[in-house]
Amino acid sequence: GQQLNQSPQSMFIQEGEDVSMNCTSSSIFNTWLWYKQDPGEGPVLLIALYKAGELTSNGRLTAQFGITRKDSFLNISASIPSDVGIYFCAGPTDSWGKFQFGAGTQVVVTP
Amino acid sequence: DAGVIQSPRHEVTEMGQEVTLRCKPISGHNSLFWYRQTMMRGLELLIYFNNNVPIDDSGMPEDRFSAKMPNASFSTLKIQPSEPRDSAVYFCASSPWTGAVQYFGPGTRLTVT
Numbered sequence: 001g002q003q004l005n006q007s008p009q010s011m012f013i014q015e016g017e018d019v020s021m022n023c024t025s026s027s028i029f030n031t032w033l034w035y036k037q038d039p040g041e042g043p044v045l046l047i048a049l050y051k052a053g054e055l056t057s058n059g060r061l062t063a064q065f066g067i068t069r070k071d072s073f074l075n076i077s078a079s080i081p082s083d084v085g086i087y088f089c090a091g092p093t094d095s096w097g098k099f100q101f102g103a104g105t106q107v108v109v110t111p
Numbered sequence: 112d113a114g115v116i117q118s119p120r121h122e123v124t125e126m127g128q129e130v131t132l133r134c135k136p137i138s139g140h141n142s143l144f145w146y147r148q149t150m151m152r153g154l155e156l157l158i159y160f161n162n163n164v165p166i167d168d169s170g171m172p173e174d175r176f177s178a179k180m181p182n183a184s185f186s187t188l189k190i191q192p193s194e195p196r197d198s199a200v201y202f203c204a205s206s207p208w209t210g211a212v213q214y215f216g217p218g219t220r221l222t223v224t
Contacts, residue, residue, distance in 0.1 A: 033212055041217055042202050088154065097208075097211065098156060102153075104153065
């Protein structure tokens with residue numbers, strides 16, 4: 001079946017540092033979504049990408065839709081303590097809106 | 112506007128008991144999804160509905176699990192009988208149209224003892 005790999009699994013960084021994570025798929029996607037989950041809450045949409053090569057920013061977050069359509073990247077610049085959480089990528093697996101989620105990247109920011 | 116509403120937020124029950132989780136999607140959304148999240152398996156899609164009709168229930172782990180969507184503003188996920196391995200956080204999500212981004216509720220943390 002379709003595989004969605006997200007890396008790294010976790011990151012421990014100092015406040016002010018930049019963070020990068022990525023997802024790769026065994027299949028071509030026409031949409032990539034990035035979510036963040038805070039402890040005890042549901043995932044919240046950060047960025048949606050719809051076109052190969054697309055680069056989209058949301059504040060200090062920047063995400064890119066890979067040219068091959070099989071990967072996507074999320075960068076967080078100048079991390080702050082509230083960036084702590086689990087970040088998920090997701091891509092569609094059918095035309096009905098079924099999405100597959102990556103395993104998540106846990107980000108820990110230390111002062 | 113209110114987001115996806117789930118109840119209860121926490122549920123503790125004994126093995127063998129029936130558990131019913133509830134979800135109210137965002138008004139106007141026509142797709143609804145039920146997920147289960149555990150440390151071991153991550154976020155798994157259990158079932159999803161489009162215009163109140165179940166489209167794919169292949170993620171439902173066993174016959175003990177069932178889901179209904181009697182109308183556009185309400186869905187339930189039922190586990191009967193519950194088992195300790197059902198302990199997880201269950202999320203409901205909705206999207207405004209087929210293939211659109213999904214908006215998640217706060218989840219129900221289920222503990223079966």
